[in-house]
Amino acid sequence: MSKERLVVIGNGMAGARTVEEILARGGKELFDITMFGDEPYGNYNRLLLSNVITGSQDASEIFLNSLPWCEENGIQLLAGIRAISIDRAAKEVHGVVGTS
Ligand SMILES: Cc1cc2nc3c(=O)[nH]c(=O)nc-3n(C[C@H](O)[C@H](O)[C@H](O)COP(=O)(O)OP(=O)(O)OC[C@H]3O[C@@H](n4cnc5c(N)ncnc54)[C@H](O)[C@@H]3O)c2cc1C
Numbered sequence: 001m002s003k004e005r006l007v008v009i010g011n012g013m014a015g016a017r018t019v020e021e022i023l024a025r026g027g028k029e030l031f032d033i034t035m036f037g038d039e040p041y042g043n044y045n046r047l048l049l050s051n052v053i054t055g056s057q058d059a060s061e062i063f064l065n066s067l068p069w070c071e072e073n074g075i076q077l078l079a080g081i082r083a084i085s086i087d088r089a090a091k092e093v094h095g096v097v098g099t100s
Contacts, residue, residue, distance in 0.1 A: 003029075003030060003031055003032045004030065004031050004032070005031065005032050005034070005091070006022070006027075006031035006032065006033045006034070007033075007034050007035075007036070007093050008033065008034070008035045008036070009035075009036045009083045009093065010035075010036070010037065011035050011036070011037025011039065011042070011043045011077065011079070012037075012043060012046065013043065013045065013046055013064070015035065015037075015043070016043040016064055016065050019033060019035065019075065020065075023073055028073060028074050032074075032076075033073075033074065033075045033076065034075070034076045034077075034078065034093075035070070035075055035076070035077045035078065036078050036081055036082065036083040036093065036095055037077060037078065037079050037080075037081070038080065038081065038082035038083075039079070039080070040079050040080035041063075041067070041079060042063055042064070042065050042066045042067050042069065042070065042077070042079070043063070043064050043065050044059075044062045044063045044064055045062045045063075045064055048061075048062040049062065067079065078095060080097055081095040081096065081097055082095055082096055082097075083095045084096050
């Protein structure tokens, strides 16, 4: 059985949690998952960003799902690519390289 394609735009806490729940329900077998994330790395706990800014935590400590985690779970993470348009008829999402 061929998998359906699932595209998630935004690799923040909400997008990542959504994908985690989909995987927990057997989504890896059902979908080819692609995530667009315009930040050029895996997702992180943004609530802890204040600690990084004040220097009480290192940036490496607040990551949630790393790039290897995405690979292990069969997720194509387009890190550093911003989705700019959705062509529903063609079932395509178009992106550009760059950070917000
Ligand atoms: C310094 C700081 C401290 C905070 N502290 C707290 C706190 O203590 N308690 C609390 O409840 N909340 C806090 N927040 C708010 C909390 O971080 C947000 O509510 C939460 O991150 C929202 O999650 P999200 O996934 O919806 O959005 P975001 O975290 O904004 O994630 C969205 C992601 O999608 C990406 N994206 C957006 N558009 C596109 C596109 N077109 N293509 C590709 N990628 C895209 C963005 O780059 C981003 O990585 C804080 C926020 C900051 C900045």
